[in-house]
Amino acid sequence: MFNEPGELLCTITGFDSFSLQPNAGAAGEYTGLMVIRAYHKSRGDHHRNVCIIPVSAHGTNPASAAMCGMKIVAVGTDAKGNINIEELRKAAEANKDNLSALMVTYPSTHGVYEEGIDEICKIIHDNGGQVYMDGANMNAQVGLTSPGFIGADVCHLNLHKTFCIPHGGGGPGMGPIGVKKHLAPFLPSHPVVSTGGIPAADKTQPLGTIAAAPWGSALILPISYTYIAMMGSKGLMEASKIAILNANYMAKRLENYYPVLFRGVNGTVAHEFIVDLRGFKNTAGIEPEDVAKRLMDYGFHAPTMSWPVPGTLMIEPTESESKAELDRFCDALISIREEIAQIEKGKADIHHNVLKGAPHPPSLLMADAWTKPYSREYAAFPASWLRVAKFWPSTGRVDNVYGDRNLICTLLPASQYVEEQAAATA
Numbered sequence: 001m002f003n004e005p006g007e008l009l010c011t012i013t014g015f016d017s018f019s020l021q022p023n024a025g026a027a028g029e030y031t032g033l034m035v036i037r038a039y040h041k042s043r044g045d046h047h048r049n050v051c052i053i054p055v056s057a058h059g060t061n062p063a064s065a066a067m068c069g070m071k072i073v074a075v076g077t078d079a080k081g082n083i084n085i086e087e088l089r090k091a092a093e094a095n096k097d098n099l100s101a102l103m104v105t106y107p108s109t110h111g112v113y114e115e116g117i118d119e120i121c122k123i124i125h126d127n128g129g130q131v132y133m134d135g136a137n138m139n140a141q142v143g144l145t146s147p148g149f150i151g152a153d154v155c156h157l158n159l160h161k162t163f164c165i166p167h168g169g170g171g172p173g174m175g176p177i178g179v180k181k182h183l184a185p186f187l188p189s190h191p192v193v194s195t196g197g198i199p200a201a202d203k204t205q206p207l208g209t210i211a212a213a214p215w216g217s218a219l220i221l222p223i224s225y226t227y228i229a230m231m232g233s234k235g236l237m238e239a240s241k242i243a244i245l246n247a248n249y250m251a252k253r254l255e256n257y258y259p260v261l262f263r264g265v266n267g268t269v270a271h272e273f274i275v276d277l278r279g280f281k282n283t284a285g286i287e288p289e290d291v292a293k294r295l296m297d298y299g300f301h302a303p304t305m306s307w308p309v310p311g312t313l314m315i316e317p318t319e320s321e322s323k324a325e326l327d328r329f330c331d332a333l334i335s336i337r338e339e340i341a342q343i344e345k346g347k348a349d350i351h352h353n354v355l356k357g358a359p360h361p362p363s364l365l366m367a368d369a370w371t372k373p374y375s376r377e378y379a380a381f382p383a384s385w386l387r388v389a390k391f392w393p394s395t396g397r398v399d400n401v402y403g404d405r406n407l408i409c410t411l412l413p414a415s416q417y418v419e420e421q422a423a424a425t426a
Helices: 003-013 024-042 061-067 085-094 117-126 135-140 181-186 218-254 280-284 288-297 323-344 376-380 400-405 414-425
Strands: 017-019 050-054 071-075 099-105 130-134 154-156 177-179 273-276 312-315
Touching (some): 024 061, 024 099, 024 135, 050 061, 099 117, 117 130, 218 323, 288 312
Parallel strands (some): 099 130, 130 154
Antiparallel strands (some): 017 177, 154 177
C-alpha cells in the first residue's frame, strides 16, 4: 500500500524516491526545503540560506522558506507573466555563494507555462542552488511532462488536489515529496517506524521527522492509489489535457467581456487563467469583491480573488466539471458584466445596485421591508436556471476587514446561557 503508490509517483514525476510523510502541500514545501538544507549541510555548505522566489510562485512559498530560516529574494515577471529570466540570473549570480534554492511553480499561478523553465533550472544549478518545484499545478503536467524531466530536484504533490482525494471538509491533506537521487538520503524518517524514501536510498541521513504519523494521512492514500491504477497512463494524461482544454474554453468564452491577463506564446493559457476586473473600479465603482459576492446569487462560490494579481479573479476549472457547468459559470460572469454595464451607462445607481447589495440570502428577500432600487426577483433569480435549482447564500454581505481585525466569538455569553437554562426549568 505504501511502496506501490510511491513507485507510481516516481514514474509520474521523473523522480528517484518519494516520502509519503508530509501532510498537505505546505508541509511538503517545508519538507522539501529542509531536505535541500540537509543536503547543503552534508557538503559543508552551512551558509547556503538564500531562497529565490518569483512573484508568480505559489503564495505559501515565502512562508515555508521563512520557516526554514532562509533569506528570501524575490524576482519579478515580464509582461506575459513569465519569470524575468535576466532578473533571476542577476539574483542568482549576486547570491551564488549563499544560494540554497529556487522555489518555482509550474505552470505558474499566472496561468502560463514558463517558456524558459529549463534555462531557469540551469541558472540555479550553475550557481550552486537546488530547484524546488511547487506541485500545486501538477494537474497540468501529469502525462505531458514531469518535474524531474524539466530539471527540478524536489517537488511536492497535492494528492488531495491532483489525484482525486476530495478537497472538501477541510482535509485531511496528503503532500508527499519526490526527490532526485542525490537528495534521497535526507528524506524524513520516524522514531517509531523507520520510513525514509520509496524506494529507499543506499545510505540514509534523514533530516528528522516531519509529521506525527510515519506515512502522514495514510488512511486516505488508497484513494489516490486506486485513482492512479484505474486511470492508467493514458487516463492520467487525458485528465491533464481536459484540465487545460477547460481553462482555454472558458478563457475564450470570457475574453470579449473581461480582459484575460496573461497568455502563452500561442495565445493560450495553462490549466487556469486570470480575468482582470481592475478597470471597473473607475467605470462603475465595482470592486472584485462585488463580483465575487454577486456570483453567490448565481449559485457559485467565487474563484480565487485578488491573487496572484490584486483586482483580479483567478479561475481554475480543473478536469472535473462538465461542459454544462463550465457554461453556467461563464454565463453567470457574462450576465454580471451586463449588470456592470448598466452602472456604466447610468441605468443603475453606482452606490446602490445589485452587485453592491449581493449576496441576497432568503432572510433578506423574504423580509417585510424591501428598500433596494431593484426587484427581489432580479436579486434572487438573475438567470433562468436558478429557478430549477439554486444554492442559496446563508447570509448577506459581511465586513471582511472588520472581521480580519477583530476576534468575534459566536458563542452566547455565559450569563445568557444561565438565563435560558433558568427559563427552561421554570
